[in-house]
Amino acid sequence: xxxxxxIILNSYYGYLSYLKDLLIxxxxxxxxxYGLIILSLIVWxxxxxxxxxxxxxxxxxxxxxxxxxxxxxxxxxxxxxxIALSNTAEVLFNDFLSFFGLSVSSFQLFDxxxxxxxxxxxxxxxxxxxxxWNTHRLxxxxxxxxxxxxxxxxxxxxxxAAQFRYHWMxxxxxxxxxxxxxxxxxxxxxxxxxxxxxxxILIGHLNHANLGWDYGIFKYILNNPKMHIWHHSKELPxxxxxxxxxxxxxxxYLFKTNxxxxxxxxxxxxxxxxxxxxxxxxxxxxxPLSKKK
Numbered sequence: 001x002x003x004x005x006x007i008i009l010n011s012y013y014g015y016l017s018y019l020k021d022l023l024i025x026x027x028x029x030x031x032x033x034y035g036l037i038i039l040s041l042i043v044w045x046x047x048x049x050x051x052x053x054x055x056x057x058x059x060x061x062x063x064x065x066x067x068x069x070x071x072x073x074x075x076x077x078x079x080x081x082x083i084a085l086s087n088t089a090e091v092l093f094n095d096f097l098s099f100f101g102l103s104v105s106s107f108q109l110f111d112x113x114x115x116x117x118x119x120x121x122x123x124x125x126x127x128x129x130x131x132x133w134n135t136h137r138l139x140x141x142x143x144x145x146x147x148x149x150x151x152x153x154x155x156x157x158x159x160x161a162a163q164f165r166y167h168w169m170x171x172x173x174x175x176x177x178x179x180x181x182x183x184x185x186x187x188x189x190x191x192x193x194x195x196x197x198x199x200x201i202l203i204g205h206l207n208h209a210n211l212g213w214d215y216g217i218f219k220y221i222l223n224n225p226k227m228h229i230w231h232h233s234k235e236l237p238x239x240x241x242x243x244x245x246x247x248x249x250x251x252x253y254l255f256k257t258n259x260x261x262x263x264x265x266x267x268x269x270x271x272x273x274x275x276x277x278x279x280x281x282x283x284x285x286x287x288p289l290s291k292k293k
Contacts, residue, residue: 003091015083019075030194036074036201043160043205052212052225052265056157060210066161068281073164073171082171089179112186124188125196125247127181133244133251135177140241145173147288153271154284155208158229163204167285203247212265223249229264234271 022033029035048058097103112120139149148167155162206213207228214226223245230236231243242259245252252258271277278284 015078030191032194032197033075035194035198036070039198039202039205040070040160043202043209046206047160047210050212051210053157053210056210060157060159062155062157062165062279063159063161065279065281066155066159066165069166070161070164072281073166073168077168077171082175089176093179108186109184110186112188117192120186120188121192121196123185124182124193125199127185128178128196129200129246129248130251131178131181132174132246133248135174136244136246137240137257138177139170139173140244148173150271150274150277150287151284153232153269154274154277154279155232156269156274158208158210158225158232158269160205160209162208163201167288169288200247212263219249220253221248221250223247226264227252227258227260229267229269230259230261232269233264234268234274 019033022031025031025034094103112123115123139145148169151167152162152165152170155165203223207223207225209225211225214224215222219227223243227243227245227249231241236242237259238257242257243249243252244257249258278287
């Protein structure tokens with residue numbers, strides 16, 4: 001038990017030091033703090049310059065709530081729970097495997113160091129995105145998980161920062177399911193993986209932005225605003241939802257969960273009975289534990 005307590009404490013100290021280094025520019029192109037700000041400003045300017053819903057205010061409904069969610073979920077959530085939880089779960093899983101004389105490396109399919117860097121990152125990106133697509137479907141199909149995911153679907157006007165409006169339990173679910181598949185394909189350098197994460201953030205921002213783009217022929221590969229807005233539609237042909245892609249749309253086309261009947265520009269967003277859903281951060285976080293679900 002003492003070992004796990006030390007892991008939790010070291011995780012917090014290490015992440016605090018990491019945050020300090022981010023703020024003082026110790027990291028360069030892979031600085032997540034300033035990288036997030038730059039990407040957000042770029043997409044926000046695109047929203048202002050090329051608005052799809054021209055009557056939607058620049059400071060749309062819940063703009064500041066979603067901005068708070070963006071920084072809380074991307075940075076503070078890691079400080080409060082994710083880093084310690086991830087590191088502890090990793091050690092617990094490795095300790096469990098050691099009882100059988102195994103380790104995570106026993107299941108690795110290949111050594112990423114034997115591959116060209118671009119090939120290793122492409123495999124990481126495809127596996128990660130496919131696992132997230134499946135996890136996203138679970139969030140819609142399992143009632144217990146859906147109560148957490150409702151926070152994200154409470155968005156009533158789409159904008160870039162809406163990407164990060166989600167309950168703190170969501171990344172716990174995503175990372176728990178992702179751990180083994182990603183461990184099987186090897187260990188990746190953090191600075192290299194930053195390329196994948198920045199790309200995913202950019203596409204996620206664009207998906208939620210007030211932009212009427214679908215990228216032409218590339219809509220069958222990349223998720224896009226015209227596709228993702230239907231995922232947020234209040235009225236859907238499927239009970240458990242459609243268009244589950246995060247970065248890639250290809251999984252929806254391959255597994256027949258794609259749905260884009262019209263442009264979707266002016267559809268109502270949300271979910272059934274969302275008028276009773278909390279509108280502030282604290283009560284949205286507490287909602288899954290409430291008796292009014």
